Amino acid sequence: MLDLTYESPKPKIISGATGDWELVIGMEIHAQVASQAKLFSGASTRFGAEPNSNVAFVDAAMPGMLPVINEYCIEQAVRTGLGLKAQINLWSAFDRKNYFYPDLPQGYQISQLYHPLVGEGEVLVEMGAGIARLVRIERIHVEQDAGKSIHDMDPNMSFVDLNRTGVALMEIVSRPDIRGPEEAAAYVGKLRQILRYLGTCDGNMQNGNLRADVNVSVCRPGQYEKYQQTQDFSHLGTRCEIKNMNSMRFIQAAIEYEARRQIAILEDGGKVDQETRLYDPDRGETRSMRSKEEAHDYRYFPCPDLLPLEIEQAWVDDIAASLPELPDAKKARFMADFGLTDYDASVLTADLADAAYFEAVVAEAGDGKLAANWVINELFGRLKKDAREIGDSPVSAGQLAGVIKLIKSGDISGKIAKDLFEIVYTEGGDPAEIVESRGMKQVTDTSAIEKAVDDVIAANPAQVEKAKQNPKLAGWFVGQVMKATGGKANPAVVNQIVATKLEE
Template structure:
C-alpha cells in the first residue's frame, strides 16, 4: 500500500560555522499520554482540568501499604501503538523503579520500564515532500507513570503541587538518532501524533501536555553520521544535549536551530559541549541549562518489587491486531489509487483522522471522490477556517454535503447554485434537496428557454458579437450574461453550446 512513496532520504541540515560546516543528529523521546479513563496503577480519573488534587487515589499519593495494580487497558493501548509502528511486541516485560526526589513525585520513584520494555524496535515513515521520505527507526516503547505538576506562579513566596497527573499512564516512544534537521524533527512528531490519533491510543493534545518531546541534539562533521551507521559507535555523533518537555512543533524547530548553533560556537572556540539537560525559553528564543544530564545509573534503577513481570499471550496480541484501523499512509495511498485524488489532496484529507472520516462519509453519500475532495477541501475547510471551527463542529454534516454534490452531479443545480446552497445549509441547516425545491433553485435545462435568453443577449450587444467572432475566447462573456440573467439557474454546458452555435463558432 506504500508503493507510491519513494524512500529517498532528504539531505541533512548543514549549518555553516565560522571554521567549517556541521551536520545535525537528532533523536527524540516522545511522551504520549495513554488514552485511558483510569491511571496506570490505580482507578483514579485522568480527566484534564479537574480541581487540583481531586483525581488522586491512595496509591498515587504514596500512602503506606498501597500497592499498584496494572491497568490492562493501558497495556493493550501500548501493544496497539507498537503494532501501528510495525514494532516487535515483547510478550514478557517488566517494571523498574527510577529513583529521584522531587516534590511532585510523592513515592520518591517513578515506575517505568528500563531493562525490559513492552515494545521493541519499529519504524515511522516521515514524508518530507514529493518523492522524499525519511525512515526513522524506533528503538523502544515503554510504559511508565507520569509525575505531578509543580506550580510556581500563584504566589511569589510559595510553590504548590497538584497530583492529578501523578500515575497517569505514559508511553515513552524512543527514536534512534536518525533525524537530520529541525524540519524533520517537527515532521516526525507530527507523523507520530497522526498515527497515535488514528490508533486512538493518545489524543495528541500538545497544549495540555498529553504529547510532549524530549529532543536530543548533537553536531558532527559531514560524514560522521555515515560512520555511526556503519559501526554503531555513538562517539562519531558528538556530545548530545537534551531539551526537555517540548510541546510545540514550532518551538521544537526553533530550539534545535538555536541549540545546534550554540554547540557549534562552543566547539569552534575550542571548548567542549557538556552533556546536560536544557530547557527552551520561547520568549527569548534560546535554550538554557537545567541540570547535568543523568545516566541510568544515576537513577539507581532496580526491578519494582511490587509488580511481577508482565506476561501477555500472543493470541491476545493477535486479537488486538485484528482490530487495527487503516493507518494514514495506507489510507492516503487508497485515496490516490481508488478515488483518483492527487497526492496533495489525499495528504490534506488524511492529515487528521476526523477529516478522513468526514470525507469518506461524504464520498459514501455523493459517490464521487474527486468532487467530494474539491468540496470538502475548498468549500468546507475554507469556511471552517474562516470561522475558526473544527470539523467536529461543522454545521454541515457529511450527508448534507454529499446531497449537495449529488444535486450538482445530476444537473439539478449548477456549481454556482451549489455554493449558494452550501451557504444556506451552513447558516440555516436543512435538507438540501427540499431547500432547492422550496426556493426554486433547480437548474434550467430547457433549451428553448436558454436559446431565447441567448438570442436576447446577442441582439442587445451587436458590437460584442463582432468581437467574439474575431476572438472566440470572448464568447464566455455571453455565457456569463445569460447565466446572470437566469439568476444562475441556466445549465452552463447548455448555455456554452447554444452560444457557440448562435455565434457560428
C-alpha cells in the same frame, strides 16, 4: 501501498566560521495512554479537575499502598507497538527510577529501563509528495507520570498538584535518525497521527498529553556515516536534551537555536556539556536546566512491588486483528479507489474524523473527486475560517452529499451550489428542498436559454462584430447570459448556444 521513494536522511547543513556542520536528532515522545484510570490505581485521568482531586492512596505514596497494573494501559501500549510495526516482548519488567522532586511523592518513578514492553519498530515520515524517510524506533516503555509543580501563584511559595501522578505514559524512543528541524516536526506529526488513529493517545499537546524531549548534537560532514558503520555514538558529538516540548513550531525553533549554540561553542574552542535544557519561546532560546544524568545516576533497580509482566502471544494476536486501517494504508486506498492526488489524499487522511466524514460523503454522493474538492475547499476552508472542527460542522456528510448529487444531476450549477452550501451551513435544511422552495434549480430548457442569448446578441451588435474577429470574446456573451438568468442557466448549454449563434 503508497508508491514512495525512500531517501536516506538529508542532514541540515549549517555553515559555521570554520566549515560546515550537520545536525543529528533523536527524540523521546511521552504519549499519555488514552485510559480513564491511571497505570497503577483506579484514580481518574480527567484533565482540568480540581488540584489534587484525582489522587488515590498509591498515587500519594501512602505507607503500605501497593501498585496494581491496569491491564487496559498495557493493551494500549501493545496496540501502539503493533501500529508502529514493533516487536512486542512477551516478557517485560518494571524498574524504579530514583530521584527526588516535590511532585514525585514516592521519591521514585516506576518505569521500564532494562526490559521494555515494546522493542524495535519504525515510523514512515513523508517529506513531500512521494518522498519518505524511515525513522527507527528503539523501544517503547510504559511508565507513570509525575505530578505538576506550580510556581506562579505566589512569589514566595510553590504548589504541587498530584492529579497527573501515576497517569500512564508510553515513552517512544527513536534512534538518532532525524537530521533536521522540519523532519523532526514531521516525525512528531506522523507519530501523533498514528496514535490518534489507533486510539491509544489523543495527541493533545496543549494539555501535555503528547510531549517531546529532543536530543540535539552537531558533527562534521562524514561523521554520521562513521556512526552508521560502527554504532559508536562518539562520532555524533555531545548531545543536549531539550525537555518537554509541546509545539511543532517550538520544536523546530529550539533545534535551530540549540544547534547554532553548540556550533558557536565548538568553533570557539570550547566543549559542549551534556545537559538537559529548556526552551524559552519568549526569548527564542534554550537555557540550562541541569546536567544530563546517566542511567546509573538514577540508581535503577527492579521494582520489588511488581512481578515481571508476562503476556500471551494469542492476546497480542487478538489485539493485532482489531487494529484499524492506519494512515498510510488509508491514503493509498483513497488514491487508488477515488483517483485522488497525493495532496488531496494526505489532507483527507490527516485526521481520522476528517477521513470518516469524507468517506460518508462519497458513500452517498458516489463521486470521490468531486467529494474531495467540496470537502477540502469548501467545507474545510469554511471550518478553518470559523475555528471549528469537523465534529462541530454545521453541514453533515449527508447534507454535503445532497449538494453534490444536485450538481451531478444538473439541477444546479457550480455557482448555485456555493450559494446553496452557504444556506445549508448557516441555516441548515435539506439541500433538495431548499433548491425547490427557493427556485434555485438550474435552467436547462434550451428554448429559454436560446431566447436569453438572442436578447444579449441583439442588444450588443458591436460586441458581436468583435467576437467574430476574436472567438475568445464569446465568453463575454456567456457571462451576460448567466447574469441575465441569475446564474441559473446551464453553463454548458449556454456555451454551446452562444457559439452556434455567433457562427451564424
